[in-house]
Amino acid sequence: MNVYKFELKRLWGSVLTWSVTIALMMLFLMKGFYPAMMGSRVSVEKIFANFPPEMLVAFGMDVNRMFSYEGFLSFSNIYIGLLSAMMAVSIALQVFAREKRDKCTDFLLTRPISRSEVFWAKFFAGLTSLSIFGILYGVVVLFDFNAQNLTPLYENSLVYYILSPFLTMLLFFILATVYAVYSKRVRTIAGAATAFAFGAFILSAIVDLLEKDFLRFFAPLDYFNTGYVLEHGSFDFPLVITALVLFVLGTAVVFWRYNTHDVQAA
Amino acid sequence: MKTMIQHELKANWKPFFFWSLGLTVLVVAGFAKFLGFDASSGADVNALMAQFPKVFLAMFGMAGLDVQSLGGYYAVLQNFVLICTCIFALQLGANAVSRESIDKTYEFIFTKPRTRNRILMAKLIAAAIYLTAFSLLNFAFSHIALPIYQLENTISTPIFLFSIANYVVGLFFLSLSTLLATLFVRAETGMKAGTYAFMAFYGLSVVYDMLDNPERIQIISPMRYFTAIELLNNRFSFSFLVIALAASLLALQFAFSEFRKRDLTAV
Numbered sequence: 001m002n003v004y005k006f007e008l009k010r011l012w013g014s015v016l017t018w019s020v021t022i023a024l025m026m027l028f029l030m031k032g033f034y035p036a037m038m039g040s041r042v043s044v045e046k047i048f049a050n051f052p053p054e055m056l057v058a059f060g061m062d063v064n065r066m067f068s069y070e071g072f073l074s075f076s077n078i079y080i081g082l083l084s085a086m087m088a089v090s091i092a093l094q095v096f097a098r099e100k101r102d103k104c105t106d107f108l109l110t111r112p113i114s115r116s117e118v119f120w121a122k123f124f125a126g127l128t129s130l131s132i133f134g135i136l137y138g139v140v141v142l143f144d145f146n147a148q149n150l151t152p153l154y155e156n157s158l159v160y161y162i163l164s165p166f167l168t169m170l171l172f173f174i175l176a177t178v179y180a181v182y183s184k185r186v187r188t189i190a191g192a193a194t195a196f197a198f199g200a201f202i203l204s205a206i207v208d209l210l211e212k213d214f215l216r217f218f219a220p221l222d223y224f225n226t227g228y229v230l231e232h233g234s235f236d237f238p239l240v241i242t243a244l245v246l247f248v249l250g251t252a253v254v255f256w257r258y259n260t261h262d263v264q265a266a
Numbered sequence: 267m268k269t270m271i272q273h274e275l276k277a278n279w280k281p282f283f284f285w286s287l288g289l290t291v292l293v294v295a296g297f298a299k300f301l302g303f304d305a306s307s308g309a310d311v312n313a314l315m316a317q318f319p320k321v322f323l324a325m326f327g328m329a330g331l332d333v334q335s336l337g338g339y340y341a342v343l344q345n346f347v348l349i350c351t352c353i354f355a356l357q358l359g360a361n362a363v364s365r366e367s368i369d370k371t372y373e374f375i376f377t378k379p380r381t382r383n384r385i386l387m388a389k390l391i392a393a394a395i396y397l398t399a400f401s402l403l404n405f406a407f408s409h410i411a412l413p414i415y416q417l418e419n420t421i422s423t424p425i426f427l428f429s430i431a432n433y434v435v436g437l438f439f440l441s442l443s444t445l446l447a448t449l450f451v452r453a454e455t456g457m458k459a460g461t462y463a464f465m466a467f468y469g470l471s472v473v474y475d476m477l478d479n480p481e482r483i484q485i486i487s488p489m490r491y492f493t494a495i496e497l498l499n500n501r502f503s504f505s506f507l508v509i510a511l512a513a514s515l516l517a518l519q520f521a522f523s524e525f526r527k528r529d530l531t532a533v
Contacts, residue, residue, distance in 0.1 A: 033321070036476070040319035047317050066325075075325050079472075187368050188457035191357050194464065198353055199288065202346045206292060209342065210299045 003108075003118055007095055007125030014094060015129045018087040019136055025083060026137075029076040030144055037075075041067045065230060069150050073141070073161040074226035080137075081168050081221055086197040088130060088169035090189050092176035095126045096254075097186040105263045119258045123251075126173055134166030154233040164224040164235075171220055171243050172196070174250035181257045197221075217242055267388055270380075274392030278361065282396045285354045286403055289347065293407040296343045297415050300336065324476040337421045340408070341494035344428045347404055348489060349468065351436040355397055356460045359443030362389035363525065364453035372530050386525050390444065390518075397436050405429035423500045430502070431492035434510050438488050439464065441514035441521070448524040451531070485509070 045063055048056060056062070065071060099105040109115060141162050145152075152158050176196060186192055204219040216222065216239065223243045228236045363386070366372035375385060408425045412418075419425075442463060447456035471489035474480040484490055484506075491506035 033476075036321045037325060040321045043319050044322050071325075185369075187365065188360065188454050190454060190457040190461045191360065194353055194461045195357070198349055202288075202292065202349060205346055206296055209296065 001121070003113070003121035004125050007098075007122055008128060010098070011091060011094060011125065011129045014090065015132055018083075018090070019133050022080060022083050022087070022133070022137070023140065025079060026076070026140060029072075029079070033076070034072050037072060038067060065153060068153050069145060069148070070153050070157065070161065070226075070230055074230040077161065077164055077226040080165050081224075082197055082201050084133075084165040084169045085172040085200060085221055086193045087133065088172040089176040089193040089196045091126050091129050092173045093180050093186055093189045093192055095122045096177050096180035096258075097183070097189070100180075101186060103264075109263055115259045116255070119255055123177075123254075126177075127170075130166065130169045130173060134163075134169065137165055138162040153230075157229060157233050160224075160229040160235060161226050164226050164229070167224045167243065168221065170247060171223060172200075174247050174254070175220065177254050178250050181254050181261065220246075267384065270385065270388035271392045271395075274362075274389050275395065277365070278358070278392065278396060281354075281357065282399070285350065285400060289350060289400065289403055290407055292346055292350065293343060293404065294411045294414065296346075297339075297411045297417070300339050300415065300417065320478050321476050324472070336417060337424055337498040338494075340421055340424065340428070341498060344432065345494070347428075348432050348435060351397075351400065351404075351432045352439045352464055352467075352489065354400060355436040355439035356443040356457075356464055358393035358396060359390075359440045360447045360453070360457045360460055362386065362393045363444055363447035363521075364456060367530065368453050376530055382526055383522060386522065390440075393440060394437070397440055398433070401429050401433035401436065404432060421498070424498050427492075427497040427500065427502050431497060434507060435488055435491060438510045438514045438517075441517040445517040445521040445524070448521045448528060451529070488513075 041063070044066075048061065048063060051061075099108050108118060111118075142158070145158065176193075179192070179196075180186060200219070200221040204221045207215045207219040207222070216236070220243075223239045224235055225239075366375050376382065378385075405425065408429070409419070409422070443457075443460040446459040446463065447453065450456040450459060467487065467489050470483060470487040474483060474487050474490045477483070480487075480490070484493075488510060491510055492503055496503060
């Protein structure tokens with residue numbers, strides 16, 4: 001419990017700055033981008049009026065869907081997801097590379113608690129921090145949605161948009177944890193988090209560009225793609241399974257490694 | 267000097283290798299999709315896209331570029347290469363200033379009979395060498411990728427210009443992160459500042475693509491100093507080249523004067 005409390009205390013500032021960053025981003029998107037997007041509806045409709053309706057259907061160009069709040073969320077999620085992934089990586093590295101960076105692993109592991117206890121305390125401290133953000137995000141989106149008196153496109157589909165950044169976080173948390181316990185040293189957390197998240201971002205973009213179906217398994221940032229939700233009303237099921245498998249497998253690997261690795265004397 | 271540069275090159279070899287590997291995949295595999303397109307249909311699409319509001323196009327990831335032409339497609343790829351270049355440059359700059367502090371080897375290097383200026387200079391030269399190599403690889407891979415997919419190289423001038431543009435913007439980010447790393451005592455804070463700067467500039471580049479008259483914010487959006495449309499028309503903005511280089515020199519000037527008087531501590 002002490003480890004858990006200690007970690008939470010150390011993480012608290014980081015959770016705050018990240019939440020503020022993402023909130024500012026969301027505010028910018030809601031107040032700046034959303035009106036501009038809705039404002040362009042008229043001219044897009046005018047152009048679409050010249051198209052044969054069959055063609056629009058064939059290309060999935062449904063104006064009502066594109067200019068819905070969900071359409072907006074699915075766009076904003078590209079960037080919110082990116083930031084969420086960065087936050088998750090940063091939290092994971094802070095929790096699991098802390099002793100490595102301060103060269104005090106021996107101090108922690110000579111306390112009278114077992115390694116697995118330390119591990120779970122750290123693990124859940126990280127998850128708690130992410131959950132705090134996840135809840136905040138959900139409340140903000142729901143609040144904004146209700147404030148605008150909108151009706152959802154599909155029943156309950158708003159849940160997917162709210163959950164998407166959080167689930168992406170969980171996945172990146174575990175991926176970064178694997179990196180943290182296996183790497184010899186982590187020089188700067190911000191640097192690693194940027195490389196991680198933007199690497200995944202570019203990977204997603206390339207996968208998107210190449211339009212090969214099987215490649216989507218290589219784009220972890222899009223496992224909970226909200227663009228897919230916009231079209232189909234739910235997540236892409238095989239990807240959800242992949243994420244789940246990765247999460248469980250990752251946790252097992254990290255747990256094993258944390259319990260067995262040799263500690264470098266300071 | 268030579269020994270220091272060699273040492274730095276060796277120390278930063280691994281990240282360079284991985285970034286280059288990423289670059290290879292990005293540039294070479296990126297072209298795979300282009301095969302299917304028929305170049306002759308490009309004109310109609312262009313005219314059609316021009317009608318749409320830019321916000322709408324940006325939303326669906328086609329910010330005013332005709333991805334059906336080889337040039338437009340290449341521009342999309344190069345935008346990702348630009349992101350990579352910037353992040354790589356950020357890390358090179360921050361590393362040059364803070365690596366010894368993080369690894370707690372700073373006492374060793376800074377007690378050698380060489381001035382701080384010289385040591386930082388050597389580190390930055392090594393960083394610049396890697397950034398240059400990265401840009402050269404980008405240029406080379408772009409040329410190699412086209413014949414692999416039996417594409418006719420109709421864009422050799424734009425390829426050259428894109429490589430130069432990415433390189434110049436990369437140099438700017440290298441200098442910026444060097445400055446930020448010297449401004450903060452803790453390496454972590456310096457890197458964080460660099461990250462925030464990068465995210466802000468990236469955000470500005472996204473906004474730039476969405477605006478109908480983006481020229482007003484071009485001066486504060488270094489990632490759009492050299493726009494794809496310009497480069498594809500074989501034009502290279504000389505004034506922004508000067509601005510980018512001047513800003514880099516200014517940042518370095520401050521970085522050196524800051525580094526000279528900073529208190530060296532671990533982390």
